[in-house]
Amino acid sequence: MIDSPSTPLSPGELQGLLDTLVKEAPRCFGEGRVASYIPALAEVEPDQFGIAICHADGHVQYAGDAETPFSIQSISKVHALVLAMQRLTPEEIWTRVGREPSGQAFNSIVQLEVENGIPRNPFINAGALMVTDMLTSRLVMPQHTLREQVRRLAADPTIDFDERVARSEMDHKARNAALAYLMQAYGNIQSDVELVLDTYFHNCALSMNCIQLARSFAFLANRGTNPNDGTQVFSEIQTRQMNALLLTCGLYDAAGDFAWRVGLPGKSGVGGGIVAILPRRMSICVWSPRLDSYGNSIAGRHALEGLVSGLRFTPMG
Numbered sequence: 048m049i050d051s052p053s054t055p056l057s058p059g060e061l062q063g064l065l066d067t068l069v070k071e072a073p074r075c076f077g078e079g080r081v082a083s084y085i086p087a088l089a090e091v092e093p094d095q096f097g098i099a100i101c102h103a104d105g106h107v108q109y110a111g112d113a114e115t116p117f118s119i120q121s122i123s124k125v126h127a128l129v130l131a132m133q134r135l136t137p138e139e140i141w142t143r144v145g146r147e148p149s150g151q152a153f154n155s156i157v158q159l160e161v162e163n164g165i166p167r168n169p170f171i172n173a174g175a176l177m178v179t180d181m182l183t184s185r186l187v188m189p190q191h192t193l194r195e196q197v198r199r200l201a202a203d204p205t206i207d208f209d210e211r212v213a214r215s216e217m218d219h220k221a222r223n224a225a226l227a228y229l230m231q232a233y234g235n236i237q238s239d240v241e242l243v244l245d246t247y248f249h250n251c252a253l254s255m256n257c258i259q260l261a262r263s264f265a266f267l268a269n270r271g272t273n274p275n276d277g278t279q280v281f282s283e284i285q286t287r288q289m290n291a292l293l294l295t296c297g298l299y300d301a302a303g304d305f306a307w308r309v310g311l312p313g314k315s316g317v318g319g320g321i322v323a324i325l326p327r328r329m330s331i332c333v334w335s336p337r338l339d340s341y342g343n344s345i346a347g348r349h350a351l352e353g354l355v356s357g358l359r360f361t362p363m364g
């Protein structure tokens with residue numbers, strides 16, 4: 048990925064762009080619907096939109112409902128993988144989960160059976176459950192450690208779980224439980240399956256706003272160093288690897304379309320959030336709860352397209 052020589056926007060111009068995106072977002076409010084298969088998520092007011100960017104130096108700009116907390120859901124799969132990549136060897140991780148796009152729905156069970164219980168990548172549910180198992184089999188208090196990890200990345204000790212959402216997911220766990228028990232049947236899950244599920248649901252139920260999420264991803268736009276506290280989270284190689292995985296696998300079975308339209312590494316969640324990385328420049332978080340049929344935020348994706356067009360430089364050209 049090569050930076051184009053165009054001049055980046057000034058902070059004032061960028062703020063103007065963010066404000067414009069907020070004004071344009073209501074055009075998408077008629078489309079899509081909020082996730083309802085997790086009942087606690089169905090109660091969210093659908094017509095909201097927020098956007099925040101965290102520059103590689105840690106400076107934040109935002110607009111709209113950027114301070115409203117929402118359920119981060121699958122975006123947490125990235126935080127969990129970061130923890131795994133920090134604590135386990137590459138062999139320990141990548142022999143148990145793949146690195147290829149799945150082309151299947153995020154919660155599909157079909158591929159898992161055909162491929163002997165090895166999930167395609169860590170960003171579909173089966174893969175995230177596998178990563179969660181890697182962590183639960185090594186950590187004494189896995190939920191606590193995952194929450195601390197996110198707090199550290201965002202440099203914000205107030206971030207916490209929404210216990211109602213976690214309970215709601217546990218009460219409607221059938222599909223995720225089926226994935227986890229199938230992997231156990233293949234001998235690929237090492238810890239207690241119910242503990243893995245509870246840890247995974249809590250991680251998905253972290254409640255954060257756009258500003259906190261953008262901050263927690265800023266190290267991926269800063270060669271692995273967290274600009275919020277100066278700590279080295281990842282090596283430069285790990286940073287490149289994570290961004291590559293986000294580009295190819297981060298948006299479920301719409302990853303190709305997202306790369307076509309936006310051209311940035313990204314991760315979405317069924318809470319309506321999408322995080323994207325402009326390497327060496329900024330991390331971005333957009334949030335709007337109405338989802339398309341793939342489970343991705345409609346207004347969020349539109350806003351990212353608008354942002355990339357307005358920025359005058361992107362990694363893809």
Ligand code: GLU
Pocket residue numbers: 119120121122153154172216223248251315316317318342
């Ligand atoms: N907790 C959700 C699930 O397991 C996450 C889905 C998502 O955001 O893609 O179904």
